[in-house]
Amino acid sequence: MSIVHYEKYDSLLVAVDCIVFGFDGSELKALLIKRDFEPQIGKWSLMGGFIHQDESADDAAVRILNRLTGLDNIYMEQLHCFADVNRDPGGRVLSIAYFALININDYSQQLMFTHNAQWYSLKDVPELIFDHNTMMKAALEHIRSKAANHPVGFALLPAKFTLPQLQNLYEAIYDSKMDKRNFSRKLLSLNILIKLNEKDKASSKKGAFYYIFDEENYKRLEHEGIKFI
Amino acid sequence: MSIVHYEKYDSLLVAVDCIVFGFDGSELKALLIKRDFEPQIGKWSLMGGFIHQDESADDAAVRILNRLTGLDNIYMEQLHCFADVNRDPGGRVLSIAYFALININDYSQQLMFTHNAQWYSLKDVPELIFDHNTMMKAALEHIRSKAANHPVGFALLPAKFTLPQLQNLYEAIYDSKMDKRNFSRKLLSLNILIKLNEKDKASSKKGAFYYIFDEENYKRLEHEGIKFI
DNA sequence: TCCAATAAGTGTAAATTTTACAATTATATA
DNA sequence: TATATAATTGTAAAATTTACACTTATTGGA
Numbered sequence: 209m210s211i212v213h214y215e216k217y218d219s220l221l222v223a224v225d226c227i228v229f230g231f232d233g234s235e236l237k238a239l240l241i242k243r244d245f246e247p248q249i250g251k252w253s254l255m256g257g258f259i260h261q262d263e264s265a266d267d268a269a270v271r272i273l274n275r276l277t278g279l280d281n282i283y284m285e286q287l288h289c290f291a292d293v294n295r296d297p298g299g300r301v302l303s304i305a306y307f308a309l310i311n312i313n314d315y316s317q318q319l320m321f322t323h324n325a326q327w328y329s330l331k332d333v334p335e336l337i338f339d340h341n342t343m344m345k346a347a348l349e350h351i352r353s354k355a356a357n358h359p360v361g362f363a364l365l366p367a368k369f370t371l372p373q374l375q376n377l378y379e380a381i382y383d384s385k386m387d388k389r390n391f392s393r394k395l396l397s398l399n400i401l402i403k404l405n406e407k408d409k410a411s412s413k414k415g416a417f418y419y420i421f422d423e424e425n426y427k428r429l430e431h432e433g434i435k436f437i
Numbered sequence: 438m439s440i441v442h443y444e445k446y447d448s449l450l451v452a453v454d455c456i457v458f459g460f461d462g463s464e465l466k467a468l469l470i471k472r473d474f475e476p477q478i479g480k481w482s483l484m485g486g487f488i489h490q491d492e493s494a495d496d497a498a499v500r501i502l503n504r505l506t507g508l509d510n511i512y513m514e515q516l517h518c519f520a521d522v523n524r525d526p527g528g529r530v531l532s533i534a535y536f537a538l539i540n541i542n543d544y545s546q547q548l549m550f551t552h553n554a555q556w557y558s559l560k561d562v563p564e565l566i567f568d569h570n571t572m573m574k575a576a577l578e579h580i581r582s583k584a585a586n587h588p589v590g591f592a593l594l595p596a597k598f599t600l601p602q603l604q605n606l607y608e609a610i611y612d613s614k615m616d617k618r619n620f621s622r623k624l625l626s627l628n629i630l631i632k633l634n635e636k637d638k639a640s641s642k643k644g645a646f647y648y649i650f651d652e653e654n655y656k657r658l659e660h661e662g663i664k665f666i
Numbered sequence: 667t668c669c670a671a672t673a674a675g676t677g678t679a680a681a682t683t684t685t686a687c688a689a690t691t692a693t694a695t696a
Numbered sequence: 697t698a699t700a701t702a703a704t705t706g707t708a709a710a711a712t713t714t715a716c717a718c719t720t721a722t723t724g725g726a
Contacts (some may be wrong), residue, residue, distance in 0.1 A: 214528050218489050219448040222520075222531060260447050265520030289518040289533050291451075291494030299443050299488055302451060304513055304518050353662075358588070372703075388707070390685070412702040413693040433582075435664070435683095601674075618676070619714070642722040645667040664712095 210214070215243050218226055224268045225340065227287065227344040227347035230312035233365040233373055235329050237312065238344060239276070240336070241326040247395035249358045253337040254344070255323070256303065261387040269425060270304040283309045283363035288346055295339045300366070307350055309363035355381050356437040359429050362421050370408050370416035378436075379429045400426045444456065452532040453497045455505070455570065456516065456576035460593040462602055464558050465580075465609040467573060468505070469565070472551040476527045482566040483573070484552070485532065492501035499533040507548050509567035512538045512592035517575055524568045530595040534572045536579055537558055538592035578633050584610050591650050599625070599637050599645035611666075627663060628657045 228239035240252045256277045259268040265286065273282050287305040295303070312327065319325065328334070333344055354360060361369070361377055375391045395401060400422050407415030448604070457468035480580065483507045489498040494591065502511050516534040548554065557563070562573055581583045583589060589597070590606055604620045623631060629651050636644030 214450055214487075214530065218487050219450045219488070220488065221443055221448045222451065258443075258447050259449065259531075261449070262522060264520060264522050265531070286517060288515060289494060291488070291533070293491060294492050302494070303442065303487075304520070354584075356662075359580075370703090378484070387686075388703085389687085392704080394684090407692095407703095409693085413695080414691070414701075414703050415693070416703060433585075498682050605693090616715075617674085618716085621675080623713090634723095636674095637720085640723080643672075643720070645674060645723070 216255050216308050221299065222259045222265075223256050223301050223303040224259060224265060224272055225254040225303050225343060226273055226275070226284075226306045227254055227330065227343055228276070228310060229347070229351065229364070230240045230327060231314065231377050231380065232312050232327070234268055234380065236377075237327040237329055238333060238347075239315070239429060240308075240326055240333070242275070242326070243337070244324055248337040251337050254305075254340045255325075258353060259304075265304050269304075269308075273306075273308055276319070276323055276325065277310060279310060279314055279317055285342070285350075287350055290339055290343065292339070297338075302400075303339075305346065307347045309351075309360075313366060315332050325346055328408050333412055337436060357433045357435065358433060359421075359426055359436075362423075362426055362430075368404065368406075368408075368418040368420055370418055371401075372411070372416050373408075374419070382437075388404060394436070398425070400429060449521075450528065450530045451488045451529050452574060453488055453501055453515075453531050453535060454483040454496060455498060456483060456560055456572055456582065457505070457537045457539060458576070459539050459540050459544065459556060460606050460609065461556070463605050463609065465577075465606075466556040466558055467562055468539075468544070469557050469562070471555070471567070473553055474598075477566040480566050481563050481576075483534075483569045484554075486528070488533075490613050494533050498533075502535075502537055505548070505552055505554065506539060506544055508539060508543055511591055513577075516572070516579055519568055519572065521568070526567075532572075533566075534544045534575065536576045538580075540593060540595055540597060543570070574647070580610055586662045586664065588627065588650075588655055588663060591630055591652075591655055591659075597633065597635070597637075597647040597649055599647060600630075603639075603642070603648070607665075610631050612666075623665070627654075627658060629658060 214387050219279050228240060230237050231397055243249050243251055243253055255272055257268065257272045269284055269328060273284065274280060277283040283308050287339065289302060289304045291302045335341065361374055361419060364377060366372065373391050374395065375386060377390060379386055401419045404418040404420060406418050408418055409415040441657050457465050459468060470484050474478055474483055484501055486497065486501045488494055498513055502513065505510060516536040518531060518533045520531045522529060547562055559577060566572065575611050584607065590603055593606060594602065600621050603624065604615060605619060630648045631651050633647040633649060635647045637647055638644040
């Protein structure tokens with residue numbers, strides 16, 4: 209096989225920007241950072257960075273997410289490559305947006321402080337730099353269409369969670385109320401939930417049973433798809 | 438707003454590669470080109486090219502599709518950005534894959550010849566350069582998951598088509614037989630088909646009625662989603 | 667012109683899933 | 697012990713999906 213050396217005249221800067229969603233038990237939130245660097249210092253934005261010569265886009269996203277959260281093994285998917293010519297006033301920069309889900313409790317206050325980071329409810333997301341609001345909107349649409357056909361929650365919920373918490377998550381994703389009888393019937397019929405003999409008493413006197421995900425069935429349905437909506 | 442000039446040390450070449458699907462009435466086919474240029478001259482590949490400094494990725498895809506097909510207004514979606522470090526042995530090149538659907542009859546023999554292009558049934562797709570087989574596979578998965586939740590056919594079928602042709606398309610996408618009574622009931626219930634008072638006699642003595650898409654309802658359902666599977 | 671062949675077009679009953687809807691239960695605290 | 701709170705549970709009607717086979721329109725050949 210012949211190796212050619214491509215001309216470099218139209219090489220471009222390529223960034224990765226991460227939309228990080230977390231769930232606090234009742235609301236879906238996005239992790240944003242207040243920039244203490246140029247360009248657009250002082251404004252809110254997604255966490256991002258340039259892709260290096262010697263790393264894949266996925267690796268860059270992992271690196272950037274790790275820098276922001278301190279976490280490894282974050283659930284992450286490539287969302288879309290945003291490539292309008294003038295999306296970044298500082299120069300021609302492509303951005304590959306990544307969609308990540310984390311358990312909000314895994315995120316340390318220390319790192320929040322270090323990065324000027326803040327969790328914003330989706331309703332309250334401020335104006336962001338560049339096309340980051342567009343990315344945010346695409347990420348919200350993505351999780352909605354994903355949740356319609358795949359189980360979600362594994363990455364967003366703590367290991368032990370209750371049915372009301374899981375329902376709150378779906379209600380937060382779709383920003384609408386659901387019937388709890390129908391919801392539990394539906395979710396239990398998927399065989400991805402294992403009921404524990406232990407209750408969470410934090411939000412009611414009666415207490416709600418904890419569940420964990422059946423990891424094997426969850427991953428299978430994540431691949432095969434379900435029909436949630 | 439302050440304009441910064443980003444360092445250029447990690448700028449990358451970014452290509453666009455197009456997976457073009459067409460439907461010949463019974464089979465789903467992909468448009469491939471036999472390379473008459475380096476690297477990998479003589480091998481089959483997707484049609485692609487580099488993104489220029491002054492064009493968006495979408496514009497590059499339109500340009501490349503137009504060069505290959507002579508067509509404007511091709512149905513097209515960004516699929517995924519492939520960015521492994523060593524995906525192209527000729528150098529570090531990212532590739533944004535685009536997924537396009539065209540009416541196979543719109544494609545001229547002249548252009549087929551000019552570009553060394555050939556329609557391949559999906560079952561017979563040969564070994565392609567780089568990660569193009571991976572892209573092809575992703576495109577097939579994409580059209581399958583898309584067809585499960587959205588109407589498809591507008592871009593792939595001629596303006597007038599018959600119900601058996603539409604069913605053939607769905608059967609080709611899913612590579613499986615469907616019941617024609619259930620299929621027609623389902624599709625007709627979507628209110629996206631307008632029956633013409635005219636028959637296609639090409640494939641039967643009785644003839645099959647032509648239909649056209651109700652463009653408004655089609656576009657609405659394309660946006661809202663349907664539940665096909 | 668009549669018959670045979672071909673593919674198009676059509677209906678129904680059973681099974682499953684979805685939807686709408688409200689009473690009971692467990693527990694903590696007053 | 698009474699009360700308040702949120703969790704848990706069932707059922708009937710409606711809608712959708714599935715499985716399944718005969719009739720129809722037309723052409724070309726006997």
